[in-house]
């Protein structure tokens with residue numbers, strides 16, 4: 001016997017799938033999205049992410065960074081060499097590259113307040129990636145905030161970045 005879903009129910013199901021998706025960010029815009037959830041006796045999941053993670057812009061372009069995280073989390077967009085990006089859960093927890101960045105931003109470890117919202121390493125603008133021991137170009141994104149930064153890396157470069165608050169949030173900026 002073949003059971004068919006009544007058309008009205010199928011339409012409701014389609015709506016339910018379509019509804020949660022946020023509209024795609026505008027050109028030259030990166031959004032921080034997500035929230036955390038807990039499954040008692042099993043896990044805590046922190047679903048913060050950059051959307052899109054990978055972006056392509058022209059050299060000299062200004063990128064807008066918007067904080068759309070539902071739980072009011074702050075973020076940073078911090079350039080970091082690909083080889084220094086944390087890849088495993090242990091690397092995320094220890095986050096070697098986060099120390100120099102939090103120090104450069106003058107972040108208060110108890111309140112999370114930041115005295116230096118912009119870290120401009122090397123030449124002006126976003127072109128310098130950090131390492132596990134040095135901070136690269138980095139900008140702090142407060143809860144519900146919106147900030148901009150200029151990509152000054154040369155055409156043909158590919159910068160990798162991550163969030164020093166949630167080190168699994170990672171992406172790339174391809175400069176054309």
Ligand SMILES: [Cu+2]
Pocket residue numbers: 032048074075076163164165166169
């Ligand atoms: Cu973050």
